Amino acid sequence: xxxRRHTAALAIGLAALxxxxxxxxxxxxxxxxxxxxxxxxxxxxxxxxPGVYGAPIDPTRPDPTDVATDPRVTPAPAxxxxxxxxxxxxxxxxxxxxxxxxxxxVGTGDATCxxxxxxxxxxxxxxxxxxxxxxxxxxxxxxxxxxxxSPGPWSAVLSYRSGTSTASSEPVEVVVP
Amino acid sequence: MMRALTRxxxxxxxxxxxxLVPTTGSAPDSTARAADMNLFDAGNIIxxxxxxxxxxxxxxxxxxxxxxxxxxxxxxxxxxxxxxTQDTADQAADNLCAxxxxxxRESAGTIIAKSSLACGxxxxxxxxxLQKEQSLVTRTKPGTYEYQKATGFGCPDTAPCNPAFQxxxxxxxxxARQFQRYRVExxxxxxxxxxxxxIQYHPxxxxxxxxxxxxxxxxxxxxxxxxxxxxxxxxxxxxAGVPRTSPDFGCATYGNRNFWTYFTDWFGSTQxxxxxxxxxxxxxxxxxxxxxxxxTSGYIxxxxxxxxxxxxxxxxxxxxxASGAHAVGGAIGAAWAGRGWETGSLGYPTGGEVCGLVxxxxxxxxxxxxxxxxxxxxxxxxxxxxxxxYHAQGWERGVVGxxxxxxxxxxxxxxxxxxxxxxxxYASKSAGAHAVRGAIFNTWGALGWERGWLGYPTGGxxxxxxxxxxxxxxxxxxxxxxxxxxxxxxRGTIGAAWKSGSGPMKLIGYPTGGEVCGLxxxxxxQPFAKGAVxxxxxxxxQPVxxxxxxTWGALGWERSWLGYPTGGxxxxxxxxxxxxxxxHGTIHYSPGTGAHSIRGAIAATWTASGGGAGSLGYPTGEERCGLVxxxxxxxxxxxxxxxxxxxxxRAVSGAIRxxxxxxxxxxxxxxxxxEEQRAVPGGVAQRFQGGTLTVQTxxxxxxxx
Numbered sequence: 104x105x106x107r108r109h110t111a112a113l114a115i116g117l118a119a120l121x122x123x124x125x126x127x128x129x130x131x132x133x134x135x136x137x138x139x140x141x142x143x144x145x146x147x148x149x150x151x152x153p154g155v156y157g158a159p160i161d162p163t164r165p166d167p168t169d170v171a172t173d174p175r176v177t178p179a180p181a182x183x184x185x186x187x188x189x190x191x192x193x194x195x196x197x198x199x200x201x202x203x204x205x206x207x208x209v210g211t212g213d214a215t216c217x218x219x220x221x222x223x224x225x226x227x228x229x230x231x232x233x234x235x236x237x238x239x240x241x242x243x244x245x246x247x248x249x250x251x252x253s254p255g256p257w258s259a260v261l262s263y264r265s266g267t268s269t270a271s272s273e274p275v276e277v278v279v280p
Numbered sequence: 281m282m283r284a285l286t287r288x289x290x291x292x293x294x295x296x297x298x299x300l301v302p303t304t305g306s307a308p309d310s311t312a313r314a315a316d317m318n319l320f321d322a323g324n325i326i327x328x329x330x331x332x333x334x335x336x337x338x339x340x341x342x343x344x345x346x347x348x349x350x351x352x353x354x355x356x357x358x359x360x361x362x363x364x365t366q367d368t369a370d371q372a373a374d375n376l377c378a379x380x381x382x383x384x385r386e387s388a389g390t391i392i393a394k395s396s397l398a399c400g401x402x403x404x405x406x407x408x409x410l411q412k413e414q415s416l417v418t419r420t421k422p423g424t425y426e427y428q429k430a431t432g433f434g435c436p437d438t439a440p441c442n443p444a445f446q447x448x449x450x451x452x453x454x455x456a457r458q459f460q461r462y463r464v465e466x467x468x469x470x471x472x473x474x475x476x477x478x479i480q481y482h483p484x485x486x487x488x489x490x491x492x493x494x495x496x497x498x499x500x501x502x503x504x505x506x507x508x509x510x511x512x513x514x515x516x517x518x519x520a521g522v523p524r525t526s527p528d529f530g531c532a533t534y535g536n537r538n539f540w541t542y543f544t545d546w547f548g549s550t551q552x553x554x555x556x557x558x559x560x561x562x563x564x565x566x567x568x569x570x571x572x573x574x575x576t577s578g579y580i581x582x583x584x585x586x587x588x589x590x591x592x593x594x595x596x597x598x599x600x601x602a603s604g605a606h607a608v609g610g611a612i613g614a615a616w617a618g619r620g621w622e623t624g625s626l627g628y629p630t631g632g633e634v635c636g637l638v639x640x641x642x643x644x645x646x647x648x649x650x651x652x653x654x655x656x657x658x659x660x661x662x663x664x665x666x667x668x669x670y671h672a673q674g675w676e677r678g679v680v681g682x683x684x685x686x687x688x689x690x691x692x693x694x695x696x697x698x699x700x701x702x703x704x705x706y707a708s709k710s711a712g713a714h715a716v717r718g719a720i721f722n723t724w725g726a727l728g729w730e731r732g733w734l735g736y737p738t739g740g741x742x743x744x745x746x747x748x749x750x751x752x753x754x755x756x757x758x759x760x761x762x763x764x765x766x767x768x769x770x771r772g773t774i775g776a777a778w779k780s781g782s783g784p785m786k787l788i789g790y791p792t793g794g795e796v797c798g799l800x801x802x803x804x805x806q807p808f809a810k811g812a813v814x815x816x817x818x819x820x821x822q823p824v825x826x827x828x829x830x831t832w833g834a835l836g837w838e839r840s841w842l843g844y845p846t847g848g849x850x851x852x853x854x855x856x857x858x859x860x861x862x863x864h865g866t867i868h869y870s871p872g873t874g875a876h877s878i879r880g881a882i883a884a885t886w887t888a889s890g891g892g893a894g895s896l897g898y899p900t901g902e903e904r905c906g907l908v909x910x911x912x913x914x915x916x917x918x919x920x921x922x923x924x925x926x927x928x929x930r931a932v933s934g935a936i937r938x939x940x941x942x943x944x945x946x947x948x949x950x951x952x953x954x955e956e957q958r959a960v961p962g963g964v965a966q967r968f969q970g971g972t973l974t975v976q977t978x979x980x981x982x983x984x985x
């Protein structure tokens with residue numbers, strides 16, 4: 104039988120580990136520290152991490168309290184929304200200018216994003232659908248093939264437009280080789 | 281089962297060791313964290329292999345994990361996650377996830393496991409997500425809000441939300457689905473793997489940005505989900521975060537930091553060279569539609585030498601730093617598993633299975649051996665010290681073919697042997713590894729194999745290249761085979777003389793029986809197809825053959841007056857006659873006269889007459905004694921020689937001999953000859969004890985004077 108029954112090994116391993124560990128509270132580790140002589144040993148084991156991924160784990164190791172978390176995002180006023188560029192540049196693999204970004208507020212459906220490349224009075228555009236997400240709205244995948252662009256520096260602006268609002272990025276320079 | 285228990289003992293021992301490490305620090309407090317933030321890599325927060333390890337925990341394991349983490353949790357307005365259950369509805373499959381089959385009263389563990397499997401996301405990632413977003417794994421007294429925002433993700437963005445598919449299952453399933461969407465539809469999102477991206481530190485753009493090369497899709501997905509990277513101050517501020525009094529407080533974000541720290545603390549490193557190598561190897565073999573099929577387990581690490589493995593439908597991939605990642609399966613895989621997997625006698629695989637060998641065979645290399653498979657023999661390993669001998673025989677293409685049983689060691693001189701289809705390979709420290717087969721093997725075995733006087737083979741046989749016969753050398757001799765003589769050993773002086781000899785030694789053919797010792801004078805002999813070789817310390821090893829051997833034997837062999845031969849015969853070089861010297865005489869042979877011994881005074885007289893080519897020719901009988909007055913005589917082709925103590929040895933031939941015979945030979949009046957025959961006018965004459973016989977050649981007239 105080639106396939107191992109690894110789950111059984113891990114399950115038994117966990118049981119054994121839980122028997123060795125002395126403190127398991129995730130809410131009051133300080134109390135544990137004051138009461139048992141085994142507690143420091145557990146901490147010693149914790150300090151040995153990070154362990155090897157995929158090896159048996161000890162879920163009874165204490166977790167820290169007071170873990171800082173991100174504040175809830177307060178939506179910016181729609182008038183203040185801008186497009187933040189996560190990437191802009193020439194992609195030699197596909198021979199195109201690519202510009203990605205996201206709206207600094209959660210947008211609405213049925214929106215579009217337009218990449219506008221401008222050079223010496225000439226403008227070339229590409230439009231893609233906006234993609235709403237958990238914390239933002241993405242303007243991803245806008246690109247203009249090099250066949251439409253002359254070599255040299257171009258000014259790139261990524262704009263968001265929905266039925267109710269618009270926003271744009273600050274212009275950035277991209278160079279077409 | 282033994283395998284599982286062994287693993288358990290090993291792991292438990294390691295952990296126990298860790299737990300016993302003394303600490304000089306004060307009591308643990310909230311600042312005690314395992315994760316070394318120096319290892320946080322903003323461009324590679326977690327590897328793809330780990331992130332998409334969908335089978336890393338099953339529902340039972342997740343439930344046990346939640347029980348352990350939530351041991352002190354008491355219900356709030358909602359139950360603790362460890363106690364949470366809900367009825368779930370069906371969710372249709374799409375291009376991102378395989379769908380969800382609803383059921384009654386499903387636990388959080390089941391929901392997480394099913395969602396992970398459906399969308400191909402590591403359930404550990406989802407556990408960390410639940411903790412990172414709302415601390416649901418460890419918090420006490422959870423409320424409705426924590427469950428509504430359990431993963432920070434709700435219904436899908438583009439598809440209508442199934443009103444029946446709500447609660448924790450919706451949060452978990454659609455979060456998993458979203459991470460799969462980041463991979464499948466990567467172009468729609470802003471953070472992409474394989475390029476340098478601009479990432480904010482904080483929603484407040486005034487906190488600045490940084491350029492980050494995102495190494496993999498998993499990390500890109502995390503940034504798409506939470507598009508901020510932690511500042512240095514946030515990374516190294518400890519779990520509680522940057523103090524409010526710090527100037528860095530306003531720009532600190534923790535989402536991706538917490539993802540990394542929770543994952544690291546709970547499940548080990550977010551990087552796994554083994555998992556990555558296994559993932560790559562599986563992909564190279566065609567992924568789920570390749571010959572291994574899809575995975576049936578997560579990555580299991582912590583094996584000997586830091587190794588990992590993953591099971592698939594039709595095999596497994598094993599990895600270690602030293603050996604790399606290689607698939608095992610089928611008969612070879614079963615044979616490997618049966619020998620203890622990587623901790624057994626073979627070690628880790630070091631290459632893939634190679635098929636197309638003769639007679640439908642395959643092989644696969646492992647650290648300590650190579651497994652050979654054929655339909656006729658199954659899968660059997662070949663390892664040192666046998667390997668060298670197998671190589672010398674031409675591997676499976678050679679005369680020994682495939683192995684049929686594992687090697688057996690523990691023989692003298694660190695020896696081992698292994699049975700193959702066409703022979704057995706023996707190996708020892710002193711003699712190397714060589715195959716023994718067929719009749720030679722049987723003879724060697726009858727003599728006690730390596731424990732017999734022959735010892736180990738020191739080379740292979742040459743039977744495949746000889747049409748007449750063949751041989752094989754051993755430490756203390758050799759065995760020689762021919763169709764008519766079978767396989768017989770030779771050794772020592774006889775063996776060496778026979779093997780290196782020329783002339784008659786070459787002509788006696790293959791041995792037909794073993795060496796026999798204990799002869800007079802510490803002599804030995806060995807029979808061969810056309811003769812024998814006799815040895816004594818005084819004479820060395822000499823061949824005796826044909827008619828000469830017959831005559832010598834009739835006289836009593838080495839126990840006869842002739843003694844041992846002192847050289848070979850010269851019959852191969854003479855067309856008329858030949859001879860062989862012995863310690864005390866010579867045997868002469870010619871086709872017309874046969875072989876007869878000759879010695880002493882008679883021999884001297886015969887030699888003086890010109891030997892076989894002289895006036896007497898070759899002897900036609902043995903010396904015969906018992907004549908009157910102590911005489912002896914011997915007949916030759918053209919005469920006789922008579923000897924007596926008083927007269928010496930004299931040749932008698934021709935008409936003289938006839939006349940002498942007519943007068944009664946030595947018992948007649950003439951007695952023994954006292955001189956050699958001489959020529960006289962008109963004839964010949966010879967003087968005897970009782971007178972001189974003269975014969976006139978022209979008339980035949982005989983006179984005695």
